[in-house]
Amino acid sequence: MLSKVYGSAVFGIEATTIAVEVNVDKGIGYHLVGLPDNAVKESNYRIAAALQNIGYKVPGKKITINMAPADLRKEGSAYDLTLALGILAASNQIRSTNIDxxxxxxxxxxxxSLQPIKGALPIALKAKEEGFRGFILPKENAKEAAIVDNFEVYGVKNIKEVIDFFDEEVPLERTKVDTVKEFQTFQDFPEFDFLDVRGQEGIKRCMEIAAAGGHNIILIGPPGAGKTMLAKRLPSILPPMTVQEALETTKIHSVMGKVKNMGLMHQRPFRSPHHTISSAALVGGGSYPQPGEISLSHNGVLFLDELPEFERRVLEVLRQPMEDREVTIARAKFAVTYPSSFMLVASMNPSPGGYFNDPDAPVTSSPAEMQRYLGKISGPLLDRIDIHIEVTPVPFEKLSEKRGGESSKQIRERVVAARNIQSQRFSNLNQVHYNAQMGTKHIREFCVLDPTSLELLKNAMQRLNLSARAYDRILKVSRTIADLNNQENISPEHIAEAIQYRSLDREGWLG
Structure with missing residues (x-):
């Protein structure tokens, strides 16, 4: 007898429905076709033992299983339940009127019992799109898949529950999630708060500007100045994610199996990879590509601590994704594209010893050592970072102050107000939502300068020998500063402040 059961495969962050056709006939043998990998081929041992332990069996006949489309490679152990139900239905051990x-x-x-799978959310979205009635999957993934509205999701702990559902019509408990209510509940509880930071008012201002415009930022300063502390608090002042952004971010983390009982992600991701990371781990890769750190930080923050310690070739692979806000991983037979719209926050010491031109420093470095150290970061990469700022150590008087600074909630209110201005400005553009995403065409349209501002910028370009990309970065940052001040036009004050945030372009840093 022939039966047909449906599963799904995930490529990139999109799912493809897989039809599992099982035919039981006279003879002996077990034939699994349709480009299964080793994990799928080994499923017959797990299925045989699992069915035997719950009172069923794999029939001693000729079993032929085709996983269609047959030219698409199937990988992983998530097809065990699909194959087992197909075998039971084809051998008439269970009724299968609604199984398809x-x-x-x-x-x-x-x-x-059932173990969790990866990619439950993309699979649920595809199943609803193709008109399936529901999705049966392990209990640990049910909340994740139930994010999809108006779609039946049933989380089960054991294959016996699924058999009873089809064979004896024992109802399964449907998992329901009020996505909007749950999403809004967890918006205002940051783990790290700027209230904890003493002093560093100028750096907080930079972080606010970076958050308001979505700008990349690099912090340069000696050990103990607070670079990492400040970076970890940046997500707390970023605007809350929209439901659409949360859905995009959750899909990527779902593919990696990092969601499970969490449901819809409500906080922007903050990823901080170690400096020994490989280029494949950073941008994604593998024989069957998986998302890398830049995609896992989509709609959030990618923090690279001690930037010069990363291998240069690893840093260079960031250049294209930072511009295009997506990364395409190509293989001989296919290519996968992952979104990677992230804010880059980097930190570094100004020299190998950690101190710059400080005669009282415990460790000093020669000019040659400093140039070699800073030379690990290429000019094109630095050009793609909008804000360069020096972080100086906090004096004792500030550290011992009992009065705290502004809280993340207060700063976030100004950031959100500036982002709302940008949303209105770019309401007719599909690919631009905040200032950092502006292209050259948009900069010319939205960053018009008066003669005084233009002269100021011209002098800065000549004296600092800035590139055309740095010119665009200054205009973008000045546009954000004007938005924070709720001013329609960019003034010389905004240009002057934006120029200050190009520390690494000044003489004495990179030569």
Whole structure:
């Protein structure tokens, strides 16, 4: 007898429905076709043991299983439950009148219990799009898949529950999530708060500007100046994610199996990879590509601590994704594109010893050592970072102050107000939502300068020998400063402040 059950495969962050056709006939043998990988081929051992331990069996006949489309490679152990139900239905051990109306996925343990899978959210979105009635999957993934509105999601702990649902019509408990209510509940509880930061008012101002315009920023200063502390607090002042942004971010983390019982992600991601990371781990890769750190930080912050310690070739792969806000990983037979619209926050010491031109410093470096150290970061990469700012140590008087500074909530209110101005400005543009995303065409339209501002910028360009990309960066930052001040036009004060935030372009840093 022939039966058909449906599963799904995830490529990139999109799912493709897989039809599992099972035919049981006279003879002996087990044939699994349709480009399965080793994990799928090994499923027959897990299925046989699991069925035996719950009172069923794999029939001693000729079993042929085709996973269509047959030219698409299937990988992972998530097809165990799909294959097991197909075998039971084809051998008439269970009734299967409605089995083809559901997507069924799950990894089997030998006792019949189910282990969580990856990519539940993209699979649920595709299943709803194609008109399936529901999705049956492990309990740990149910909340994640239930994010999809008006779609039946059933989380199960054991294959016996699924068998009873189809064979004896024992109802399964549907998982429901009020996405909007749950999303709004967790918006205002940052783990790190700027209230904890003493002093550093100028740096806080830079962080506010960076958050308001979505600008990349690099912090340069000696050890203990507070670079990492400030960077970790940046997500707390970023605008709350929209439901659409949360859905995009959750899909990427779902593919990596990092969501499970969390449901819809409500906080912007903050990723801080170690400096020994490889280029494949940073941008994504592998024989069957997986998202890298830049995609996992989509709609959030990618923090690279001690930037010169990263391998130069690793840093260079950031250049194209920072411009295009997506990364395409190409293989011989296919290519996968992952979104990577992130804010880059980097920190570094000004020299190998950690101190710059300080005669009282405990460790000093020669000019040659400093140039070699700073030379690990290429000019094109620095050009793509809008704000360069020096972080100086906090004096004792500031550290011992009992009075705290502004809280993240207060700063965030100004950031949100500036972002709202930008949303209105770019309301007719599909690919631009905040100032950092502006292209050359948009800069010419929205960053018009008066003669005084233009002369000021011209002098800065000549004296600092700035590139055309640095020119655009200054205009973008000045536009954000004007938005924070709720001013329609860019003034000389805004240009002057934006020029100050190009520390690494000044003489004495990179020569």
């Amino acid at each position: 109306r559901y997507i069924i996925m799950g990894e089997l343990s030998l006792d019949g």
